[in-house]
Amino acid sequence: MTQSLQINDNLHSVQRQLIELRIEHADMDDMIDRLALNLPQDDLALRRLKKRRLLLRDQIARLELELDPPTPA
Numbered sequence: 001m002t003q004s005l006q007i008n009d010n011l012h013s014v015q016r017q018l019i020e021l022r023i024e025h026a027d028m029d030d031m032i033d034r035l036a037l038n039l040p041q042d043d044l045a046l047r048r049l050k051k052r053r054l055l056l057r058d059q060i061a062r063l064e065l066e067l068d069p070p071t072p073a
Helices: 002-011 014-038 043-067
Strands: none
Touching: 014 043
């Protein structure tokens, strides 16, 4: 049972979340580039994707701070 809890903890660890968010952010970059090339007139879709990408970037920054908090001056 202890090993099961460790595996479950690893699936939800901050490092794991960070990896998943970085992958999603990279995928979003790719999607935005492709959409801009194929459908340049679809501004609404591009704005939505860019907003989602920005939210992902914010989540990544928060998790990075959680893992490595700034040292007081």
